[in-house]
Amino acid sequence: MARSINTQRKLINTLAAWAIGLLIFFPILWTILTSFKTEATAISDPPVFLAFDWTLENYTAVLERSNYARFLWNSVIIAGGSTLLGIIVAVPAAWSMAFVPSKRTKDILLWMLSTKMLPAVGVLYPIYLIFIKMGLLDTKIGLTIVLMLINLPIIVWMLYTYFKEIPGEILEAARMDGATLRQELFYILTPMAIPGIASTLLLNVILAWNEAFWTLNLTAAKAAPLTAFIASYSSPEGLFYAKLSAASTMAIAPILILGWFSQKQLVSGLTFGAVK
Amino acid sequence: MGQITLEKVTKKFGDVEVIPPLDLTIQDGEFTVFVGPSGCGKSTLLRLIAGLEDMTTGAIQIDGQDATNIPPAKRGLAMVFQSYALYPHMSVRKNIAFPMRMAKIDQAEQDRRIEQAAAALNLTDYLDRKPGQLSGGQRQRVAIGRAIVREPAAFLFDEPLSNLDAALRVGMRLEISELHKRLATTMIYVTHDQVEAMTMADKIVVLRAGIIEQVGSPLELYKAPRNVFVAGFIGSPKMNLIEGPEATKHDAQTIGVRPEHIDVTDSDGQWQGVVGVAEHLGSDTFFHVHETGLGDMITVRAPGEVNFKHGDRIHLTPRADQIHRFDAEGLRIS
Numbered sequence: 001m002a003r004s005i006n007t008q009r010k011l012i013n014t015l016a017a018w019a020i021g022l023l024i025f026f027p028i029l030w031t032i033l034t035s036f037k038t039e040a041t042a043i044s045d046p047p048v049f050l051a052f053d054w055t056l057e058n059y060t061a062v063l064e065r066s067n068y069a070r071f072l073w074n075s076v077i078i079a080g081g082s083t084l085l086g087i088i089v090a091v092p093a094a095w096s097m098a099f100v101p102s103k104r105t106k107d108i109l110l111w112m113l114s115t116k117m118l119p120a121v122g123v124l125y126p127i128y129l130i131f132i133k134m135g136l137l138d139t140k141i142g143l144t145i146v147l148m149l150i151n152l153p154i155i156v157w158m159l160y161t162y163f164k165e166i167p168g169e170i171l172e173a174a175r176m177d178g179a180t181l182r183q184e185l186f187y188i189l190t191p192m193a194i195p196g197i198a199s200t201l202l203l204n205v206i207l208a209w210n211e212a213f214w215t216l217n218l219t220a221a222k223a224a225p226l227t228a229f230i231a232s233y234s235s236p237e238g239l240f241y242a243k244l245s246a247a248s249t250m251a252i253a254p255i256l257i258l259g260w261f262s263q264k265q266l267v268s269g270l271t272f273g274a275v276k
Numbered sequence: 277m278g279q280i281t282l283e284k285v286t287k288k289f290g291d292v293e294v295i296p297p298l299d300l301t302i303q304d305g306e307f308t309v310f311v312g313p314s315g316c317g318k319s320t321l322l323r324l325i326a327g328l329e330d331m332t333t334g335a336i337q338i339d340g341q342d343a344t345n346i347p348p349a350k351r352g353l354a355m356v357f358q359s360y361a362l363y364p365h366m367s368v369r370k371n372i373a374f375p376m377r378m379a380k381i382d383q384a385e386q387d388r389r390i391e392q393a394a395a396a397l398n399l400t401d402y403l404d405r406k407p408g409q410l411s412g413g414q415r416q417r418v419a420i421g422r423a424i425v426r427e428p429a430a431f432l433f434d435e436p437l438s439n440l441d442a443a444l445r446v447g448m449r450l451e452i453s454e455l456h457k458r459l460a461t462t463m464i465y466v467t468h469d470q471v472e473a474m475t476m477a478d479k480i481v482v483l484r485a486g487i488i489e490q491v492g493s494p495l496e497l498y499k500a501p502r503n504v505f506v507a508g509f510i511g512s513p514k515m516n517l518i519e520g521p522e523a524t525k526h527d528a529q530t531i532g533v534r535p536e537h538i539d540v541t542d543s544d545g546q547w548q549g550v551v552g553v554a555e556h557l558g559s560d561t562f563f564h565v566h567e568t569g570l571g572d573m574i575t576v577r578a579p580g581e582v583n584f585k586h587g588d589r590i591h592l593t594p595r596a597d598q599i600h601r602f603d604a605e606g607l608r609i610s
Contacts, residue, residue, distance in 0.1 A: 173361035178378035
């Protein structure tokens with residue numbers, strides 16, 4: 001009796017999980033499918049799901065019209081650079097908050113997170129003006145810095161949560177064993193925090209890769225990453241759904257593959273260490 | 277060498293005074309146990325000696341050198357933690373080698389000491405495992421091994437056995453005692469378990485609310501507790517503390533009689549009462565006696581063959597020369 005209820009429940013859970021998963025994945029799947037259709041099939045009504053003549057013409061057209069490699073390179077530099085820079089700034093910050101907290105540590109953490117609640121457009125003008133003054137507009141370095149700042153609260157929070165899970169007694173043991181602060185960080189803490197640092201890196205590469213507001217507003221041609229590459233195909237001149245889909249697929253493919261191969265780290269990163 | 281002296285040491289956490297001014301000397305080679313109920317400041321005191329906490333005022337000397345402002349790494353003390361605090365990403369060998377690596381001891385000497393410690397602690401077959409693959413008792417031995425190889429001036433133990441099951445605890449207790457006999461190094465051991473304190477210590481320091489209630493050898497504490505608190509804390513089962521008219525007869529506010537110093541008969545006793553629970557341990561029998569007219573329940577320890585049951589009326593006679601007397605402040609009247 002109990003077993004049959006369990007099997008039934010398992011079945012329902014599995015079906016529900018698949019349904020939700022497909023629902024979430026459907027827009028991406030549709031984009032990928034559309035990228036292989038002709039422009040005519042792409043807008044046909046009723047829509048065609050699988051039974052169409054598969055074609056690569058959109059990819060050829062997109063690659064002919066735009067320099068995909070340059071956009072890709074910009075994305076890699078900006079997403080990777082901002083994440084690395086963020087980690088370098090956040091590790092010492094999270095370290096001190098986790099292991100030498102003061103009365104205000106919690107307040108500072110909350111305040112940092114609260115900046116994420118501010119609509120980005122609220123600071124567009126000041127940042128735009130600063131960028132003009134400093135000659136950072138449409139530069140990779142400028143975007144790297146902005147994206148680092150945007151994601152810094154999340155990086156600090158994630159690292160803080162990971163560091164918190166490392167028992168203080170182990171650090172004290174290292175101190176008793178004669179380790180200096182530098183040795184304690186290098187030999188004990190960092191190796192123990194590597195899984196956490198890796199998840200943080202990964203999640204932030206994805207966040208930075210997908211970031212569209214700042215990348216679209218602060219770049220024109222030179223430093224434009226893949227988000228701008230997609231945007232260039234949603235032009236008011238005409239509806240080119242199939243080409244737009246091909247561009248989108250090409251833009252999200254690298255990050256989708258990266259995410260697929262690092263699912264485990266990502267899940268533990270997203271649950272902020274709550275699931276063991 | 278490992279003489280440790282605390283002079284007027286105090287510790288405050290915010291406005292809360294955990295340790296009021298305290299003086300204590302621990303002699304070289306002595307096995308000293310800090311014992312007391314939880315929250316009595318015994319672990320804090322150990323951490324002050326280790327240097328993991330800064331004292332608010334006062335001074336600490338290790339081997340005659342002022343160590344008040346010396347960081348833990350430089351005090352030459354080794355510590356074994358309650359949680360073992362092994363480095364989870366390192367093998368047993370690397371865990372044990374870590375303090376020597378920090379001290380830049382040459383590799384051959386490191387290997388020699390690791391082999392020696394592993395042999396002494398039955399860890400030879402486990403040197404290449406990670407701490408996660410060991411049992412609780414083995415982890416504890418790795419923690420001890422990591423402490424031994426440094427050849428420290430003193431060992432500090434912070435409730436090292438409280439995470440182990442009862443049988444293992446007795447075994448480890450013996451191992452630590454034997455280790456002390458062999459190394460003759462100063463050891464300071466914190467526990468809330470008075471049995472551990474009695475069985476292992478050369479010197480027991482009984483603490484309550486950061487105050488030293490008594491310092492002495494296990495038998496001194498057992499035979500002549502300085503006050504009611506120590507009387508009740510040391511000894512198992514607990515000493516019977518009796519107030520009221522019975523105490524007045526002895527010119528005291530409180531009298532204390534240990535369960536093993538009361539004779540049980542079926543007639544002609546000084547006191548009488550009804551057996552509540554009888555615990556037959558084989559070697560001994562503990563009777564919890566009610567309705568004695570002495571206030572609280574009286575616990576009696578009788579030989580194993582004495583066979584009274586629940587509800588039996590029995591007679592009790594305390595041995596006159598084993599009655600402890602305490603005044604209104606709870607201090608011993610000698």
